[in-house]
Structure formats: structure tokens, C-alpha cells
Amino acid sequence: MQRFKGWFGGGAVLCLVAGGYTGLLTSPPDYYQGEIVRIMYVHVPLAHTALFSYSVLFGGSLWYLWKHEPFIDNMCHAAAGISALFTLLALITGSIWAKPTWNTWWTWDPRLVSFAVLLLILGGYLMLRTFLIDDPEKEGRYAAVVAIVGFIDLPIVHFSVEWWRTLHQPQSISSRGVAISDDLLLPLTLMSIGFTLLFVYMLIIRTQLLYLTSLLHAKKGRLLSQVHLSQAGS
């Protein structure tokens, strides 16, 4: 994965530049929303990537509980942080979009609330990993259980617009077909691919960062204990 990092980063930049260009400069405004529709090209891909990154966290947590590989635990830890970032940004951009269209920054809509709950779950996961447990193996196991239990929120987020009467618009792209014009679909697709590639790129860097940090701590700790033990022995 590490050796493909540059390809993911480069691909993300290309897709985001192309998506940003078509989204902001060449695609037409929406008939009803006007220019405001351009927020969709960042809000929807951010939300998709947030859900995708939580799915990666869920899959990784299952894998960790099965195989107990420290690398997977690192990857899950990294995915959780990035997922929290994407979830937060999706909520903020959604709020910015809501103000001119719904005339409010926030409303207690099922889609918004379930998405905010996802952010709280991720916050809890990260707090568990940062403050609560000292034993790394126990920490990884407990965190994996939290991530798996928290996955129950994902179908709620996804289907909330169909299960309840909601202000949030339903999916434009679903199994029933594509309810969006090609002019708007192109930048949306490019941005979605771009943000997904960016997530993978960030995941690689952050996993690497967590691995190197733990390696450095472990090595330094061992060296220090060796010095301590040799001093105690002499």
C-alpha cells in the first residue's frame, strides 16, 4: 500500500481539481437553488467518504478481533480519526448549505441527527483510544468492539431519508436510478472519487505516522530500560 501512496495522492489531486473546475466554473446553476447547488459537490462527497471511512473502520475492527494484527489496529485508529474529520466537515458544509435553502443552520432532522450521532460515536472511540486504557492490546480490543457496535448507526444514516418524513432530500443516486442531470453528475462523481482517494492517501500517512510513533516509543523505551538494567547490574 505504502508504495502506491503517491498514486492515491496524485489521483486525488487530479480528481479534485477536475471536479472543482467543473463544479465551480463550468456546470450550470440549479433551476431552483441557483448557485447554492455547488455546495453539493463538496457536501455529498464528504458525507459519502465519512460513511466509507467508517465502513473501513468496521471491517478493520472485525479483522483485528479475528487476527489480532497490530498493523490492522493502527489502521483502524487512523481510519477513526480521518472518519471523524470527514463527518465533522460534512456536518459543517451541510449546515452552510441548509442556511440559504432551509433558512436555518440546524434542524432536528433524522438524517442530521443520525449523522451527528456518528460523530459522537467516533469521538467516543478516539477518547477511548487516547485516555482510557494503558494496555495497547486491551485498548485495541475494546476500541474494535465500540466500532462494531457503532456501525449500527450507518444503516440508520443511510435509510433515515426513507424511514422518516424528513426535510433532507432523498438519495439522488440509488437502486431506483439516477435522479440528477449529467451536468451535475460529472463534478459530483469526480469529487466523490477524489475524496475517496484522498481518504486512502490520508489513511496510509496516518497509519504510517501511528506506526512510526509507536515504534519510536517502543525502541526508546527498550533502550532506556536496557540502560537502566545495565546500571542496576553494575
Next chain:
Amino acid sequence: MTWFYVRWLGLFILSMVFVFLVDQRYTHTLKTIPLKTVRTQPASQTPVRVMGMVSSGSLQGNLGEGQAAFELVDGADTLSVLYNGLPPENLRELKTVVMIGQWDPAAQVFHAHEMGLVPHFGFVVSAYAVAFLPIMVIIFFMGRKVMLLFQEIKQSKLYEPEAPSHVDNG
């Protein structure tokens, strides 16, 4: 580390070019002119965009045939507008609208032929800034930290195998 900073400089320049292009588009196709400024302009065939609220009780004409006359208000400024174009769907009193057309200084009337929606471009710019700036800053610092950790590990030779411990546990 040099290559790392060069790459980020390239990204920064690319972003600035993008911001410039977006600003140009906004200035040329979306920016509206204040009513006060329009009233002082000489006659011109170049269409301009004005934004204001349709004054209460001023809307007259046959909207179904695309003809209307009304007063546009923006604070203390007022502009008489004669609209002649496609039947407007969203034209009603007390609604803020964008009208596209030419100012006739002799008749002191703004001849509008098209109606636009309020651009709200500030929201769009804010959403893009919120989406990209934190991500770019975080990636920059994460990438930098990884490079520094690599350097630290290399300099302190922590990658070398450790010498076996000679502590007698018995």
C-alpha cells in the same frame, strides 16, 4: 524534506490559480451592482445585474406574458424596473431578486430582460474553504511529522538491531 516543501508549494500555487479563476467568474457573471451605482451610469448596451427587493404594492403588469413593472428597493435606494422576457416564476412582492438588463438614463428606468436567483456565493465559497482548508492543513502536518519521524529514526539509528541484554535474571 526539500521535495516535500516543493510539492506543497506547487499545490499552493495550483490552489491560488483556482481561487483566481473562481473570483473572475464571480466578478464577471454573478456580481451585482448596487442600485445607487446603476442610477449614475450612462446609457450602455452591456447588460448588468442588479439585486433588490420588489417593493410592496409596486408590482404591475401581466406576469403570464412576461411583462411587469415594479420598484426594486435596496435600503434607501429605489430603482424602477420594466421587465420584458420569459414569464417569471419567482417574481412576487417582498421577494429579493436579481434582474439582468440595461439602465436607460433618459427614462430613468431599468429595462430587464432576464431574472436571476440571488447568488449566495459567500455560502459556496465558505463551504469549499471549510471542506478543503482543514484537510490540506492536516495532511501537510501529518506528512511533515512522518518525514521528521523517519529522520529521527535514521539519525538515532533506532532501526539497527538491538544488542542482546546481559542482565542476569537469576
